[in-house]
Amino acid sequence: xxxxxxxxxxxxxxxxxxxxxxxxxxxxxxxxxxxxxxxxxxxxxxxxxxxxxxxxxxxxxxxxxxxxxxxxxxxxxxxxxxxxxxxxxxxxxxxxxxxxxxxxxxxxxxxxxxxxxxxxxxxxxxxxxxxxxxxxxxxxxxxxxxxxxxxxxxxxxxxxxxxxxxxxxxxxxxxxxxxxxxxxxxxxxxxxxxxxxxx
Amino acid sequence: xxxxxxxxxxxxxxxxxxxxxxxxxxxxxxxxxxxxxxxxxxxxxxxxxxxxxxxxxxxxxxxxxxxxxxxxxxxxxxxxxxxxxxxxxxxxxxxxxxxxxxxxxxxxxxxxxxxxxxxxxxxxxxxxxxxxxxxxxxxxxxxxxxxxxxxxxxxxxxxxxxxxxxxxxxxxxxxxxxxxxxxxxxxxxxxxxxxxxxx
Numbered sequence: 001x002x003x004x005x006x007x008x009x010x011x012x013x014x015x016x017x018x019x020x021x022x023x024x025x026x027x028x029x030x031x032x033x034x035x036x037x038x039x040x041x042x043x044x045x046x047x048x049x050x051x052x053x054x055x056x057x058x059x060x061x062x063x064x065x066x067x068x069x070x071x072x073x074x075x076x077x078x079x080x081x082x083x084x085x086x087x088x089x090x091x092x093x094x095x096x097x098x099x100x101x102x103x104x105x106x107x108x109x110x111x112x113x114x115x116x117x118x119x120x121x122x123x124x125x126x127x128x129x130x131x132x133x134x135x136x137x138x139x140x141x142x143x144x145x146x147x148x149x150x151x152x153x154x155x156x157x158x159x160x161x162x163x164x165x166x167x168x169x170x171x172x173x174x175x176x177x178x179x180x181x182x183x184x185x186x187x188x189x190x191x192x193x194x195x196x197x198x199x
Numbered sequence: 200x201x202x203x204x205x206x207x208x209x210x211x212x213x214x215x216x217x218x219x220x221x222x223x224x225x226x227x228x229x230x231x232x233x234x235x236x237x238x239x240x241x242x243x244x245x246x247x248x249x250x251x252x253x254x255x256x257x258x259x260x261x262x263x264x265x266x267x268x269x270x271x272x273x274x275x276x277x278x279x280x281x282x283x284x285x286x287x288x289x290x291x292x293x294x295x296x297x298x299x300x301x302x303x304x305x306x307x308x309x310x311x312x313x314x315x316x317x318x319x320x321x322x323x324x325x326x327x328x329x330x331x332x333x334x335x336x337x338x339x340x341x342x343x344x345x346x347x348x349x350x351x352x353x354x355x356x357x358x359x360x361x362x363x364x365x366x367x368x369x370x371x372x373x374x375x376x377x378x379x380x381x382x383x384x385x386x387x388x389x390x391x392x393x394x395x396x397x398x
Contacts, residue, residue, distance in 0.1 A: 013221075014217050014220055014221045014224060015217060015218065015221035015381060017217075018213050018214060018216075018217035018218075018221075018248065019214065019217075021213055021246050021248060022212075022213045022214035022217075022246060022354070024246075025213060025244075025245070025246025025247060025248075026245075026246065032247065033246055033247045033248065034247075035248070035249065042251055045224075046224070046225075047220050047221060047223075047224025047225065047232055048224060048231065048232045048233075049217065049220060049224075049232065049234070049250065050234065050250060050251040051248065051249060051250060051251075052241055052249040052250075052251060121382075122382065123380070153382055154380075154381065154382035155221070155380075155381035155382050155383065156358070156381050156382050156383040157382050159355070180394065181322070181353075181354075182214060182353065182354035182355050183320075183321065183352050183353035183354050183355050183356050183394045184354065184355040185384075185386070185393070187384070194384070195379065195382045
């Protein structure tokens, strides 16, 4: 069992987290979901979901997957050096990193996306470039994989990305089985993106 | 602001809850999401999400929407008279009731679905009929509306149903705007159901 360590902060976007958690947590005996925040305790999403978290731990030799959601709370966190430093420590030791929506902007502040391809929410695309111009932001993509880092578009795109991650790790049939179980029409093609703006 | 009172219990299915909560909670200034369980405290989903809940309250004159998720935990609860009695009290006073997946089987045990049309998870359809034969179970439907009760198919179908509920209450354009915001391809037709078995 590998841990999926999900980074929470006040005003995270609900479905950014629980779409991928549903997909990964439904795979039998593969992943153990853990919810963490800078200081631990109850963290509330923008939609008022109160989730119990454990404090950020010093990463050890365990292998784990890091899940970074987006949300309106990122607007403050991109300027929060303590949070970003701690996020970098967690990200440095992750076997894989998955971000949803503006979670990629948080990750970009660690410098770990510099020179890499990544995507984000389509409604804030000018912000992504402003915050982190050294990232090769992909404008039209449901999700993007570069090395061990997966970044997805807004909110529900995280479900498609998580299924894509499962397909890469365990085969396409496993991803299709999960999609069937959760009665979800998987957008299997990472370039499918009707929410990208023109041009 | 109306409350969306979500009934949680151990081993609820993560996305059954947080799909509709994302949709309803994203609508500005309309809904306040509240998480409740029989005795309050931390309740964990099947995917290990720890959510803080308040105990079931005696319903008062407030108008509210009741959201009942499904999940493997329903297998025990259908036999739990105390839980079902309390659920009936909450459901009796709800302005609207929304169920996802096997949440409809919990609601059916209160008798409130007798003679009504409803749907549920497609993988447990024989169980639905066995538990509550007085319900007109609809085999092929993404979601079903009968009076003030909406029931949806498995897991991600709750997102489509919640958007359908928003469309009924506030107009189709509002539902489409939310779908755009959360980058979700809404299945607008409640009869769309590729997950229904043959026949």
